[in-house]
Amino acid sequence: MPSVRQLFLSHIAQTSDLSLGLEIDKAEGIYIYDIEGKKYFDLNSGISVSSLGHRHPYVIEAINKQLEKHLHTMVYGEHIQQSQVAFAKLLTDNLDDSLNSVYFFMSGTEVIEAAMKLSKRATERYAIIACRNAYHGSTQGAESLRSDHAYSQAFLPLVPGIKHITFNSEEELLHITEKTAAVIIEPVQAEAGVIVPTNNYLKKVRERCTEVGALMVLDEIQTGFGRTGFLFAYRKYGIVPDILCVGKAMGGGMPIGAMICDKKLMQAFTKSPVLGHITTFGGHPVSCAAGHGNLKALTELQIVDDVLDKEKLFRKLLVHPIIKEVRSSGLMMAVELTKRKYLKHVVAHTMELGAIVDFFLFNNRSFRLAPPLVISHDEIKKACELLLAACTFAEAKYTS
Numbered sequence: 049m050p051s052v053r054q055l056f057l058s059h060i061a062q063t064s065d066l067s068l069g070l071e072i073d074k075a076e077g078i079y080i081y082d083i084e085g086k087k088y089f090d091l092n093s094g095i096s097v098s099s100l101g102h103r104h105p106y107v108i109e110a111i112n113k114q115l116e117k118h119l120h121t122m123v124y125g126e127h128i129q130q131s132q133v134a135f136a137k138l139l140t141d142n143l144d145d146s147l148n149s150v151y152f153f154m155s156g157t158e159v160i161e162a163a164m165k166l167s168k169r170a171t172e173r174y175a176i177i178a179c180r181n182a183y184h185g186s187t188q189g190a191e192s193l194r195s196d197h198a199y200s201q202a203f204l205p206l207v208p209g210i211k212h213i214t215f216n217s218e219e220e221l222l223h224i225t226e227k228t229a230a231v232i233i234e235p236v237q238a239e240a241g242v243i244v245p246t247n248n249y250l251k252k253v254r255e256r257c258t259e260v261g262a263l264m265v266l267d268e269i270q271t272g273f274g275r276t277g278f279l280f281a282y283r284k285y286g287i288v289p290d291i292l293c294v295g296k297a298m299g300g301g302m303p304i305g306a307m308i309c310d311k312k313l314m315q316a317f318t319k320s321p322v323l324g325h326i327t328t329f330g331g332h333p334v335s336c337a338a339g340h341g342n343l344k345a346l347t348e349l350q351i352v353d354d355v356l357d358k359e360k361l362f363r364k365l366l367v368h369p370i371i372k373e374v375r376s377s378g379l380m381m382a383v384e385l386t387k388r389k390y391l392k393h394v395v396a397h398t399m400e401l402g403a404i405v406d407f408f409l410f411n412n413r414s415f416r417l418a419p420p421l422v423i424s425h426d427e428i429k430k431a432c433e434l435l436l437a438a439c440t441f442a443e444a445k446y447t448s
C-alpha cells in the first residue's frame with residue numbers, strides 16, 4: 049500500500065522538486081500538527097492567509113450556519129445571496145466611501161485579471177505599469193506583470209503594453225503617462241522581501257495617476273485585513289486607490305478575493321459588452337460567510353490594535369550576529385541574513401525546531417515571517433528563541 053506521501057508525489061501536481069513535504073494532520077490557532085503529532089508554530093499563516101490563526105471560532109460558526117442554508121446556487125451576480133450581500137456591506141462599511149462596490153472572486157490572481165480588464169475598459173487605454181520584483185499572481189495577465197523576463201520567457205507571448213518601474217523611485221513616475229490605463233502596485237512589496245514605501249512614495253504615485261487620468265490599482269492581497277497594523281494598508285500610507293484588490297486573509301482560511309471600487313467604475317463591466325466579466329464560483333456563499341465571520345472577529349475583537357506592538361517585540365528580539373536587518377510593516381516581516389548561504393539552513397533548522405518560516409520569491413537573503421495576528425507576546429518570545437537558535441545553528445555550520 050503506497051503511503052500518503054508517495055500518493056502525493058504521484059498524483060498531486062508538483063511545482064518544484066523542493067517541496068516542504070509537511071504531512072498535515074490538523075491545525076488550530078497558531079499551531080499546525082503533522083501526522084507524527086509534532087507541533088509547529090505557524091509563522092507564515094500559509095503566506096498571510098490565516099491571520100486569525102487556524103479555525104477561528106467566528107469563522108467556523110459562520111461556515112456552519114451557511115452550510116445549514118445552501119451551497120452554490122447560481123453564477124456570481126445572478127441570484128441575491130444573503131451571505132454575499134452581508135459580507136459586501138460589512139466590507140464596504142470598513143472602507144472609504146469611494147470603495148463601495150465589490151466584485152467577489154476565488155483567488156488573488158483572478159482579482160488582478162479583473163482589475164486589468166476593468167482598467168482597460170474604463171480608460172479605453174491599454175498600457176499598464178507594474179513594479180519590478182512584484183508578484184501579482186500566476187494567470188496569464190497577472191503573470192505578465194512580473195518583471196523577471198528570464199522567468200516569463202517560458203510563457204511567451206505575454207499580455208502586451210506592460211512596463212515596469214522601480215518601487216520607491218520618484219523619477220520613474222514619469223513613465224506613468226496619459227497613455228497609462230492603470231498602475232498596479234502593492235503598498236508594501238511582499239515577494240521582493242518586504243520593501244516599505246519611503247518618502248511618501250505612494251502619495252506621489254496617487255498624485256501622478258490622478259494627474260494623467262490613470263487608475264491606481266492597489267494590490268492589498270497580502271497586506272489586507274490587518275497584516276500591516278491597519279485594517280488596510282492604504283490607510284496607513286494615506287492614500288485611497290481607485291481599485292482595491294484583496295484576497296488571502298479575507299476568508300479566514302476559505303478561498304475568496306475581491307476587486308473593490310466605486311460603483312460608477314464597476315459599471316464598466318455591466319454594458320458594452322454586457323457580462324464584461326463573469327465567474328461561476330466567485331463569491332461562493334460559504335466563503336462569503338467565512339469572510340464575514342473573519343472581518344467581524346478582526347473588528348469586534350480589536351485584533352489589529354496590537355499588531356504594531358507585536359511588530360516591535362519581534363524587532364527587539366530578533367538580534368543575532370547573522371541577522372543583518374529586519375524589514376517590516378506590522379506583522380509582515382523579512383529577516384535579512386548577513387550571508388545568502390545561511391538562509392536554507394535557518395529555514396530548515398527552524399522547521400526541525402518546530403516553527404514554519406518561508407522563503408521569498410525575489411529575495412534570496414531573507415526569510416519571511418507573517419505569523420497569525422493573534423499570536424501572543426509569550427508565543428512571540430518562544431518563536432524568536434527558536435529562530436535565534438536556528439541562526440546559531442546556521443552560523444556554526446560555517447565556523448566549525
Ligand SMILES: Cc1ncc(COP(=O)(O)O)c(C=O)c1O
Pocket residue numbers: 095155156157158160183184185186234238267268269270295296
Ligand atoms: C501581492 C499578491 N498579489 C496577488 C497574489 C495572487 O494571489 P493568489 O495566489 O490567491 O492567486 C499573491 C499571492 O501570493 C500576492 O502575494
